[in-house]
Amino acid sequence: MADHVQLVNTEELFRGAMRAASIGMCLVAPDGSFLEVNPALCELLGREEALLLTTTWQELTHPEDLETDTALVQAVLDGKRDTYRLSKRYLRPDGEVVWGHLAVCCERDSEGAVRYFVSQINDVTRRVEAEQKLARAEQQYRLVAENAASFVLLVGADDTITWLSQSAVRLSGFASESELIAGGLDYVHPDDRWKVTAAATAVRSGSDVVTQDVRLRHRTGTYSWWSVTTRPTSDERGGELVLSFLDIDSEMRARRALKESEERYRWLVDNMQDTLVATDHTGRITFASPSIVTLLGWGAHELVGVPVLEITHKDDREKALNHVTALSDARTGPIALRIVRSDGEFTWVEVHGHTTKDDKGTVNGSISVWHDASQSIAHELELRRLAESDPLTGLPNRRELRTRLAAMLTQRRHSEQTAVLFCDVDRLKQINDRHGHDAGDRLLRTVADRIRKAVRTDDLVARLGGDELVVALSRVADATAAAVAAEKIRAEVSSAVTLVDGTTVTPSVSIGVVLARPDESVSSVLERADDAMYHAKADGGNKVISGQ
Numbered sequence: 001m002a003d004h005v006q007l008v009n010t011e012e013l014f015r016g017a018m019r020a021a022s023i024g025m026c027l028v029a030p031d032g033s034f035l036e037v038n039p040a041l042c043e044l045l046g047r048e049e050a051l052l053l054t055t056t057w058q059e060l061t062h063p064e065d066l067e068t069d070t071a072l073v074q075a076v077l078d079g080k081r082d083t084y085r086l087s088k089r090y091l092r093p094d095g096e097v098v099w100g101h102l103a104v105c106c107e108r109d110s111e112g113a114v115r116y117f118v119s120q121i122n123d124v125t126r127r128v129e130a131e132q133k134l135a136r137a138e139q140q141y142r143l144v145a146e147n148a149a150s151f152v153l154l155v156g157a158d159d160t161i162t163w164l165s166q167s168a169v170r171l172s173g174f175a176s177e178s179e180l181i182a183g184g185l186d187y188v189h190p191d192d193r194w195k196v197t198a199a200a201t202a203v204r205s206g207s208d209v210v211t212q213d214v215r216l217r218h219r220t221g222t223y224s225w226w227s228v229t230t231r232p233t234s235d236e237r238g239g240e241l242v243l244s245f246l247d248i249d250s251e252m253r254a255r256r257a258l259k260e261s262e263e264r265y266r267w268l269v270d271n272m273q274d275t276l277v278a279t280d281h282t283g284r285i286t287f288a289s290p291s292i293v294t295l296l297g298w299g300a301h302e303l304v305g306v307p308v309l310e311i312t313h314k315d316d317r318e319k320a321l322n323h324v325t326a327l328s329d330a331r332t333g334p335i336a337l338r339i340v341r342s343d344g345e346f347t348w349v350e351v352h353g354h355t356t357k358d359d360k361g362t363v364n365g366s367i368s369v370w371h372d373a374s375q376s377i378a379h380e381l382e383l384r385r386l387a388e389s390d391p392l393t394g395l396p397n398r399r400e401l402r403t404r405l406a407a408m409l410t411q412r413r414h415s416e417q418t419a420v421l422f423c424d425v426d427r428l429k430q431i432n433d434r435h436g437h438d439a440g441d442r443l444l445r446t447v448a449d450r451i452r453k454a455v456r457t458d459d460l461v462a463r464l465g466g467d468e469l470v471v472a473l474s475r476v477a478d479a480t481a482a483a484v485a486a487e488k489i490r491a492e493v494s495s496a497v498t499l500v501d502g503t504t505v506t507p508s509v510s511i512g513v514v515l516a517r518p519d520e521s522v523s524s525v526l527e528r529a530d531d532a533m534y535h536a537k538a539d540g541g542n543k544v545i546s547g548q
Contacts, residue, residue, distance in 0.1 A: 010383050024100065024121035030077060032115050044123050044238035057119075062089035062097060069102075075104055076547050077114055087124060099128040135404040150246040157239030160184065171247060176489065179219075189223055197229040200241055208232075215246065224254040267292035275370040278356075281363060283324070285305050295349070296374055297342030313338035313346050323351070324366070327359065336373055348377035372417035390463040392441055393448035401462035409458065412474065413517075419482035421489065422512040422529035423451065427543040428467040431505065437500040446497050447507050454492040455485070469509075470526070479515055479546055486511045486544040494542070508542035 046136030151168035192214035353368025432440035512532025532547030
């Protein structure tokens with residue numbers, strides 16, 4: 001009886017201690033179902049006692065930990081062990097994972113079979129998460145240290161290396177840490193050693209940080225560039241230094257390549273015959289190569305800030321603006337413009353250009369090559385003049401006459417009229433026959449010059465062919481005014497001319513005058529003027545006859 005009472009008291013004492021415990025405790029049947037649970041376990045697992053007593057530990061265990069825990073339980077059931085410890089994850093109803101350190105023992109019956117398990121579960125979630133965070137940080141540190149493009153040395157007050165980071169050997173190319181420590185300053189390029197020494201002296205004298213670019217020797221004997229930052233290890237400045245080495249060899253090579261490229265470009269720009277011109281988005285010149293002195297007489301610096309349109313001939317400015325717009329659309333070729341020289345004269349310049357854009361694709365200026373086109377344009381104009389002119393008199397030829405006369409007939413105003421005067425040089429054939437064609441040519445040139453001087457500059461004088469010349473007068477009031485102008489021409493022509501053989505002759509012309517009708521064609525008006533001229537010749541020549 002006394003033993004029974006003592007057993008009851010012991011069980012009550014155990015249950016009281018279990019319920020008062022700050023860690024989770026439970027009794028678990030061999031099949032995994034909970035027999036008894038304490039409040040601390042309910043709080044840890046986020047479940048009421050009644051719910052836990054209808055649940056098994058297998059249901060609450062994280063799937064990734066279930067196999068391990070099951071194997072340990074089976075070992076106890078098989079009598080291979082009586083206890084085990086395990087850190088495992090439990091699942092709360094809200095899906096949260098908590099870590100518990102599980103300590104398990106068992107109670108066996110007289111035959112050694114497990115009656116129940118006694119489990120103690122301590123919440124170690126914070127500790128595990130801290131350990132995991134630390135492990136991740138250490139792993140990241142190792143990855144950074146092993147793969148960093150830099151390494152660190154600690155240098156004592158006597159300038160010997162006292163410590164180096166793991167990446168030092170890998171990055172510097174030395175065989176071992178001991179080799180690097182033993183070599184020290186010897187691995188710095190002879191021309192750069194003073195930089196390291198000067199940096200150490202400066203920091204020990206009070207400077208916070210000194211950064212220098214130096215070359216380090218690889219064990220193969222080649223050198224590479226490193227940026228070395230020297231700083232003190234503490235505010236006490238006991239002489240110990242931290243030297244951080246950053247690999248900048250690729251950057252230095254790129255700088256050198258860029259510098260060489262810029263030097264080649266500069267040489268090319270300075271020595272090219274054509275002129276390189278850059279502008280900003282407003283069209284102001286930001287750069288001009290030295291050859292602009294030869295092209296325009298301006299110094300390159302004199303044109304910086306000057307709008308291109310300001311030095312462009314006023315008649316070419318609209319063309320220049322259209323060209324800039326076309327450049328933005330990448331749909332144009334070169335353009336010829338008249339640009340003013342420093343002496344005030346204009347010269348023809350052929351401009352080949354393209355727009356420049358910023359990182360966002362917005363046009364921020366242009367770069368163009370200016371080529372001296374004065375000779376080529378002059379040659380082109382001369383070819384055009386020859387194609388449009390009569391080689392003997394220099395007057396517009398038959399084709400140019402028809403082109404210009406057509407324009408005059410189209411563009412005339414309603415209150416103004418256009419008169420056409422058909423002029424035939426009298427007796428030119430006889431002069432050619434008697435004095436030769438050179439004499440006839442001189443006479444024809446003289447007559448052409450006199451007619452040209454007798455009319456206004458915007459009137460048209462052309463050679464139709466042979467001894468026939470045509471004058472087109474714009475802005476004529478009426479037929480009387482046209483006849484007066486024709487009489488002036490006839491009188492101007494009728495002055496003596498000395499031929500090549502010394503003979504003096506007095507030329508004359510027969511002139512037919514008509515006023516162009518509204519919407520009349522070139523052929524029609526020339527035909528009517530020609531008829532009037534024949535009437536003048538039929539009447540003895542040296543006359544002006546107005547046609548119908």
